Amino acid sequence: MARYAFLRGEFVPMEQAKIGISTHAFLYGTACFEGIRGYWSAKEEELFVFRLREHYQRLLDSCKIMRITPKYSLDELCDITIQVLAKCGDRTDVYIRPVYYKSSETIGVKLTGLEDDFLVFAVPFGEYLDISKGLRCRVSSWLHSEDNAIPTRAKINGVYINPALAKTEALDDGYDEAIFLSKSGHVAEGSAENFFMVRQGRLITPPVTTGLLEGITRNTVMELAEDLGIPVVERLIDRSELYLCDEAFLTGTGAQISPIVEVDHRPVGDGKIGPISAKLQQLYFQVVKGEVPRYRHWCTPVYKK
Ligand SMILES: Cc1ncc(COP(=O)(O)O)c(C=O)c1O
Structure with a gap:
């Protein structure tokens, strides 16, 4: 065609x-x-x-x-x-x-x-990341761009050299994805995804002032979590929390909701896709296909049959 x-x-x-x-x-x-x-x-x-x-x-x-x-x-x-x-x-x-x-x-x-x-x-377009088996990630040796170097809340073409370096390093080293730390050493985001983790039943994500893209999927997931009664907290995340959290996942238009099962050779939780990640993923796929009336306004029909 x-x-x-x-x-x-x-x-x-x-x-x-x-x-x-x-x-x-x-x-x-x-x-x-x-x-x-x-x-x-x-x-x-x-x-x-x-x-x-x-x-x-x-x-x-x-x-x-x-x-x-x-x-x-x-x-x-x-x-x-x-x-x-x-x-x-x-x-x-x-x-x-x-x-x-x-x-x-x-x-x-x-x-x-x-x-x-x-x-x-x-x-x-199909899957950007393999969302069925869970991702193995590494903390990138490349620092994340800073907002006052190249604005991170704008989706600027030139800034994508930074994620391309990190993603390539991760793939070269046998991982699926990279997790960026900010200059202050806190978790920023994935190469082209926002980061979430679960600790003690609470969904935690870095604040937008960590120098990250204000993700639309991030916003979607925060709304869906509140609907499901899962408390959402925006706060700084330390590197060692990546090793201790119960669940973790990346969000993005491409990545959708991609669970993480391992970071730097440490299993996330028990190394399997966690229940909160699975629940959010299931709801997300219903929402994007227009199957949830409450969120139907997020779905613009092309053919309007
Ligand atoms: C650097 C970066 N962070 C986060 C995201 C996720 O943003 P969104 O959910 O709006 O696609 C993307 C993808 O667009 C991205 O490129």
């Missing part, structure tokens, strides 16, 4: 969606992006885009930090995305990648006096 992208204000076939080699964003990483999932519901024969507006609000926030002048409103961005998906006509889960970028073809590192453009495309 033909695939379409939106680039330079037009819907174009994917194979024609190209940018020049001297594009500023390519040369300097001066762009910001989102990762959004669409979930196919076989039951309803519908593709549901999860928390579309929240992702585009975060993209607009990233634009503000990056001095990108958005030419489309929140509603227009959502609408363009739904049109791209409708044109592609997928009947499977998809991953959507919108990018606002410095589109001038020019040399010179700065953020102002440049043109900005928006593009979006989508690809069929």
Whole structure:
């Protein structure tokens, strides 16, 4: 089936969606992006885009930090995305990648006096991490970027060198994922995921001021946990708590809810996927497919049958 992208204000076939080699964003990483999932519901024969507006609000926030002048409103961005998906006509889960970028073809590192453009495309997508067996993680030897070096609450393309280094180190050493510590030595996040642990029945996650991305899945999980009566605490997490917690998992649009079973060769809890992680994971997969009426407003239908 033909695939379409939106680039330079037009819907174009994917194979024609190209940018020049001297594009500023390519040369300097001066762009910001989102990762959004669409979930196919076989039951309803519908593709549901999860928390579309929240992702585009975060993209607009990233634009503000990056001095990108958005030419489309929140509603227009959502609408363009739904049109791209409708044109592609997928009947499977998809991953959507919108990018606002410095589109001038020019040399010179700065953020102002440049043109900005928006593009979006989508690809069929399965699991990003193997969520069935639990992840083996290592604490990264790479420190996490700091907000006053490269703003961490914006999803800036150039910042992804930091997670790419950490993830590659973890994979090279035989692990599945990396866990970043901040400069102060506290747990920050995974390579492209937020971190949660369970201790004595409480769900604990680092505060957003630890220099991490304000994850939309993180927010979703916190709401679902409260619904399930699981107390949620935002506080700093020490490295040694990674070794003593009862359960741990990573959250993200790609990772969804990915349980961790081992950190630095120490089993998490008894080394199996814990009950709170499993419960949240089960509810999450119902929610994203539009099966929970209370959260149906988070799911934007593409085909509206
Ligand atoms: C660095 C980083 N942290 C956390 C997340 C999780 O964010 P979200 O749940 O909004 O996808 C991501 C993925 O987007 C990420 O790249």
